[in-house]
Amino acid sequence: MGKAQKRTFRSRANPLGVPTVPGAVTTVQSKEEVPVLITKLSSGDANDRAWAAASANNLLAADDARVRRMLLSNRITNALIERLTDSVPDVVALASGALCSLAAVDQGAADEISRRNVYGAIQPLIPRLASSIDKMVKQSTEGERLGGEERKAVLLTTDNLLTILWILCETVPSSLKQINGMALIPFLISFFKVADRLPISLVQTAGRLLHALTDENMPAKRALLSHAGSVAVLHSAVKAEQLDDAVSSDDVAIVRMLAGAVLVNLKGLAMEQIEERSSSDAVGTSTEEMQMWDDATRTILQIIGAITSFDVQAAAARAAALVKDGMEKEAELDRLRAQMDYVQMALELAANIFTDEGAYDDNAADTSDEAAAEDGDLSHDEMDDGSGSGNESDGSEGFDRDDMDDVLDGEKTTGESTESAVQQSVLGMFIESIVPTLLRLAEPTRMSLLPAAIAECAAETDSAAAGLAEAAAEDFVALHERALGCFNNFLLVMEETLKPWFCQHDHHVDSWWRFLIGVAEHMLGAETVAGERSEADLRLRWAVLEPAVGCMWTLARCVDGAVPANMAQIEGLIRLCESAPSADMRVKTTGVLGNIARRQPGFVDENRRAGVYLLEQIVARPLEAL
Numbered sequence: 001m002g003k004a005q006k007r008t009f010r011s012r013a014n015p016l017g018v019p020t021v022p023g024a025v026t027t028v029q030s031k032e033e034v035p036v037l038i039t040k041l042s043s044g045d046a047n048d049r050a051w052a053a054a055s056a057n058n059l060l061a062a063d064d065a066r067v068r069r070m071l072l073s074n075r076i077t078n079a080l081i082e083r084l085t086d087s088v089p090d091v092v093a094l095a096s097g098a099l100c101s102l103a104a105v106d107q108g109a110a111d112e113i114s115r116r117n118v119y120g121a122i123q124p125l126i127p128r129l130a131s132s133i134d135k136m137v138k139q140s141t142e143g144e145r146l147g148g149e150e151r152k153a154v155l156l157t158t159d160n161l162l163t164i165l166w167i168l169c170e171t172v173p174s175s176l177k178q179i180n181g182m183a184l185i186p187f188l189i190s191f192f193k194v195a196d197r198l199p200i201s202l203v204q205t206a207g208r209l210l211h212a213l214t215d216e217n218m219p220a221k222r223a224l225l226s227h228a229g230s231v232a233v234l235h236s237a238v239k240a241e242q243l244d245d246a247v248s249s250d251d252v253a254i255v256r257m258l259a260g261a262v263l264v265n266l267k268g269l270a271m272e273q274i275e276e277r278s279s280s281d282a283v284g285t286s287t288e289e290m291q292m293w294d295d296a297t298r299t300i301l302q303i304i305g306a307i308t309s310f311d312v313q314a315a316a317a318r319a320a321a322l323v324k325d326g327m328e329k330e331a332e333l334d335r336l337r338a339q340m341d342y343v344q345m346a347l348e349l350a351a352n353i354f355t356d357e358g359a360y361d362d363n364a365a366d367t368s369d370e371a372a373a374e375d376g377d378l379s380h381d382e383m384d385d386g387s388g389s390g391n392e393s394d395g396s397e398g399f400d401r402d403d404m405d406d407v408l409d410g411e412k413t414t415g416e417s418t419e420s421a422v423q424q425s426v427l428g429m430f431i432e433s434i435v436p437t438l439l440r441l442a443e444p445t446r447m448s449l450l451p452a453a454i455a456e457c458a459a460e461t462d463s464a465a466a467g468l469a470e471a472a473a474e475d476f477v478a479l480h481e482r483a484l485g486c487f488n489n490f491l492l493v494m495e496e497t498l499k500p501w502f503c504q505h506d507h508h509v510d511s512w513w514r515f516l517i518g519v520a521e522h523m524l525g526a527e528t529v530a531g532e533r534s535e536a537d538l539r540l541r542w543a544v545l546e547p548a549v550g551c552m553w554t555l556a557r558c559v560d561g562a563v564p565a566n567m568a569q570i571e572g573l574i575r576l577c578e579s580a581p582s583a584d585m586r587v588k589t590t591g592v593l594g595n596i597a598r599r600q601p602g603f604v605d606e607n608r609r610a611g612v613y614l615l616e617q618i619v620a621r622p623l624e625a626l
Contacts, residue, residue: 021054021094027067028059034070041079041095046088053083053094060101068106077102077112084121089153092125096160103167110171113164119178122161129158130187137194159202162188166209180219184209189230192259196243200251207258208345214265221269224262231266234259235292238299253307254342260300261349267293297353298429305433307346308441312479315340316445316456319472323457323465333468340475343441344482350434351486427498435490439515441483444522444544448476450537452525470536477540480519484547491554502559512555513563519548520576542581549576549588556595565596567606574613590614 028034040052056076059067080102083095099118103110132154165184168175191198191206213220224230237259243252270293278286319336322329447453453473459465494501502509523544533541556563565573570593577589597610 021050021090024051024054024058026055026058026062027064028070031070034074037071038074038076038079041083046091049083049086049091050088050094053080053091053098056080057094057098057101060098060105063101063105068102068109072106072109072112077109077116081113081116081118081121084118084125089150089157093153093156093160096157096164100160100163100167103164103171107171110168114168114172114175114178117178118164118168119175119182122165123182125157125161126182126184126187129154129161130190133158133198134190137197155199155202159199159205162202162205162209166205166212169209169212176213176217176220179213180217180223183223184213185220185223185227185230188213189224189227189233192233192237192255195237195240195255196247200243200247200255203255204251204258207255207262211258211261211265214262218269221266225266225270225273231263231270234263235296238263238296238303250307250339253303257300257303257307257342257346257349260296260303261345261352263293263296264300264349264353267297300349300353301429301434304346304350305437308343308350308434308437310339310343310441312441312443312476313445316447316476319447319476320453320456320469323459323468323472326465330468333472337475340479344479347438347441347479347482347486350430350438351482351489427493430490435487438483438487438490439512442480442487442519442548443515444480444519445476447472448480448540448544449473449523449525450534450540473540477543480544481547484519484544484551488547488551488554491551491558495554495558499558506559506562509555509559509562510564513552513565516548516552516555517569517572520545520552520572523548524572524576538581542585545576546582546585546588549573549585549592553588553591553595556592561595561598563596565606567609570596570606570610574610 025033025037037052037055040048041056043049043052056071059071077099080095080099083091084099086092086095099113103113136151136154165175165179169179188206188210191203195203210224214224238256240256241252242249243255271290274286274289315336319333322333322336446456447469450470450473453469454460454466457465457469457472459469523541525541552563573589573593573596577586577593580586580589593610593614597607597614599607
């Protein structure tokens with residue numbers, strides 16, 4: 001439930017620049033123009049091929065669905081893949097850019113690009129590009145002979161090809177086998193080695209592909225861990241706080257985060273290998289290696305904290321101002337979106353840390369487990385349940401006041417040991433620095449509801465501005481959704497391993513619950529009458545409501561329903577369940593209500609209302625009626 005979904009892509013203006021070809025078309029007026037373009041892509045005249053490639057790149061970058069369909073129906077995919085083997089560098093750069101735009105905005109086209117074996121066309125280019133980049137970086141005689149345009153073509157082609165592979169890696173599961181076979185690990189790692197001597201955007205693209213490639217892909221993880229020096233390069237990149245005076249601190253942070261994201265992907269397998277070696281190696285060596293990985297995790301969380309310190313409310317005001325200024329400010333809007341994309345990546349990384357790491361470091365966990373064993377032999381199952389059933393199974397005969405005092409003393413000691421373990425762990429760092437940031441990023445803005453976003457941008461009568469406003473609203477909703485997903489991952493881990501922590505921090509429970517209720521109330525909103533809301537408006541509202549309610553459910557389970565829910569909130573949850581558009585949403589809402597109905601002592605009226613609704617409207621109703 002908690003892990004963020006795979007990211008989506010948009011056609012982008014490449015920061016490395018695009019070769020200019022005089023006369024290249026930017027729009028198509030009739031379908032008769034398309035076959036001419038396709039024919040010229042395979043012309044014997046290099047100028048014709050460059051014109052056609054530039055035109056295809058312009059048309060696909062514009063993301064016009066009508067034009068894209070015309071190009072696809074004329075087999076543009078095959079023609080562009082063939083041009084990757086062109087002898088003219090600018091043609092290759094332009095063709096790869098067109099393929100990049102196509103894969104980014106059309107899932108069907110991405111599938112076709114993969115089926116047409118783009119990997120076979122890219123594979124022979126990699127050694128040549130690597131050699132050219134190496135000569136540039138080393139400033140060798142051959143590298144110096146490369147003119148400015150040739151250098152730009154090499155860098156642009158590399159960026160485009162890596163982006164194509166990254167998009168396929170994220171969106172076409174079958175592509176992993178093909179990409180694994182390309183043996184890209186040494187090439188991708190090399191960008192981190194010379195990050196100070198290449199365009200930072202290119203280093204980031206290589207990092208994004210390496211991160212995607214090592215996500216739940218065991219062959220790639222093994223290849224990276226077995227490649228000499230690669231892990232050390234990534235650890236060094238995580239620690240590098242400055243690359244070059246010309247590189248901004250934000251860009252450096254993104255490179256550090258990407259290196260850290262790859263290390264997070266590798267950590268589980270790396271720790272297994274360290275443990276396997278520890279049986280024959282000196283104990284000190286394995287301990288030092290493990291400490292290196294733990295230190296890296298802490299550093300990564302610091303980087304995540306810096307990147308996610310993004311002011312989402314100020315960004316919303318900035319987005320609205322840019323949309324008001326019109327299309328001439330679209331490049332600035334794209335830069336804001338790119339910044340939000342990296343914030344989302346940081347949130348995904350934070351969520352993955354909790355998925356892969358568990359709640360706290362091994363040494364802190366051992367301390368807590370030992371204390372629990374000594375002070376009451378509290379089992380993991382008993383901690384998770386929190387219902388007292390464990391005591392009943394042991395029998396209650398002869399259980400007197402002295403026994404109760406012993407139990408209470410044991411609970412106090414266990415609570416103290418849990419608190420100590422949390423404070424010493426990565427979890428403590430997460431609670432102090434990351435959780436407050438997650439809540440700030442999850443808080444809706446004026447740009448998070450479509451009607452409000454259109455009004456904020458003064459776009460009620462301007463269809464172009466309304467389109468930009470809707471795109472901006474989708475970006476902010478995606479950011480809220482991912483922040484809530486990350487927060488839910490944190491709560492899930494707490495539920496599984498550290499439920500006693502909540503007994504000592506009920507103030508967090510109260511504030512988190514009220515925050516989540518506030519998010520739900522904002523997204524339900526009163527800007528428009530429910531029946532008048534558009535399909536897009538409803539989709540964006542539910543995209544935030546569902547993870548918010550998911551967080552409520554997990555939080556309620558963590559405290560056995562002891563959340564500060566009042567009658568008005570219970571009625572709101574019931575209305576939410578009745579209007580939910582999906583079974584998943586109804587399950588989450590009824591899960592919240594079911595946990596609230598368990599609260600004791602007191603809350604008789606509230607428990608009755610929730611319980612009666614669940615019995616009469618959920619349990620008694622046929623499944624198909626839900």
